[in-house]
Amino acid sequence: MRRKFIVGNWKMNGSRDSIHEAKGIAEAAKNYPSVDVALCPPFTLVAGFAFALPEFSIGGQDCHVKPSGAFTGSVSAAMLADARAKLVIVGHSERREGLGETNDEIKAKCEAALTEGLRVIVCVGEPLSVREEGKAIDYVLAQVAGSLPYALLKDPSQVAIAYEPIWAIGTGLTPSSDDIAAMHGAIRAALGDAGEVMAILYGGSVNGDNASEILHLPDVDGALVGGASLTADKFVPIIAAAAC
Numbered sequence: 001m002r003r004k005f006i007v008g009n010w011k012m013n014g015s016r017d018s019i020h021e022a023k024g025i026a027e028a029a030k031n032y033p034s035v036d037v038a039l040c041p042p043f044t045l046v047a048g049f050a051f052a053l054p055e056f057s058i059g060g061q062d063c064h065v066k067p068s069g070a071f072t073g074s075v076s077a078a079m080l081a082d083a084r085a086k087l088v089i090v091g092h093s094e095r096r097e098g099l100g101e102t103n104d105e106i107k108a109k110c111e112a113a114l115t116e117g118l119r120v121i122v123c124v125g126e127p128l129s130v131r132e133e134g135k136a137i138d139y140v141l142a143q144v145a146g147s148l149p150y151a152l153l154k155d156p157s158q159v160a161i162a163y164e165p166i167w168a169i170g171t172g173l174t175p176s177s178d179d180i181a182a183m184h185g186a187i188r189a190a191l192g193d194a195g196e197v198m199a200i201l202y203g204g205s206v207n208g209d210n211a212s213e214i215l216h217l218p219d220v221d222g223a224l225v226g227g228a229s230l231t232a233d234k235f236v237p238i239i240a241a242a243a244c
C-alpha cells in the first residue's frame with residue numbers, strides 16, 4: 001500500500017516570515033500521520049525551514065547535476081542535503097519549457113539527488129496542444145521513460161512522478177477525473193514492478209475544493225500543489241482530504 005504524499009511547491013514565493021506558515025503546516029500535518037507531507041520553498045529558505053522544523057520534510061525545487069564547481073547561480077543536490085533537505089523536485093514544466101531542460105538533464109539531476117540520499121519528484125506533463133491532438137499519454141510516457149534513471153532505481157519508493165498538465169498549472173483548470181485516472185494508470189503500467197511502490201502525484205490547480213475527488217481517483221497517490229500550498233489555511237484541507 002502506497003502512502004499518500006502531499007507536497008507544496010512554493011515556486012518563487014515566500015520570505016523568512018513565511019516560517020509561520022511552514023510551522024502551521026508542519027504542526028497540522030502531525031494530525032494526519034497516514035499522509036507524508038513536504039514543502040519545497042525557494043533555496044534561500046530551505047536551510048532555515050529545515051533547521052527550524054527538523055521532524056518535517058523540506059525540499060528544493062531543482063538541483064544541479066554536479067556536486068560542486070564553477071556553475072554560477074546553481075545549487076547542487078549535495079548542498080541541499082547539507083541544508084537538511086530531504087527531497088527535491090526536478091523537471092518542473094516551468095524549467096522544461098521555460099529554460100529548455102531536457103529529459104537527459106532531468107535524469108542526471110535525478111541521479112545526483114538519489115546519490116545524495118534525497119527523495120526525488122520528477123515532473124512530467126503535456127502542453128494543451130498535445131492534449132487537444134489526443135497524444136497526451138504518448139507524450140507523457142516518453143517523458144517518464146526519458147527522465148527516470150532506471151539503472152539507479154534500487155529503491156523506487158525514493159522516486160515519485162508528478163503528472164502536471166501544463167495547461168492546468170495556475171489556471172484553475174483541471175483534466176476530467178477520467179483523464180487523470182487514465183494518465184495515472186498508463187504511467188503505472190509503464191513503470192512495471194517499480195510502479196508498485198513509486199508514488200504518482202497529480203499537480204495543477206489542486207485546491208481544498210477539488211482535492212478529495214482527485215486524491216481518491218485510482219492510481220493517484222498524492223498531489224504536488226502550487227498556489228494553494230502557500231498558506232496553512234489553504235494547504236491543510238488538502239492534507240486532510242488525503243487522509244480520509
Ligand SMILES: O=C(CO)COP(=O)(O)O
Binds near residue numbers: 164171226228
Ligand atoms: O505547478 C504546480 C506545482 O508544481 C501546480 O501549481 P498550481 O497548484 O498553482 O496550479
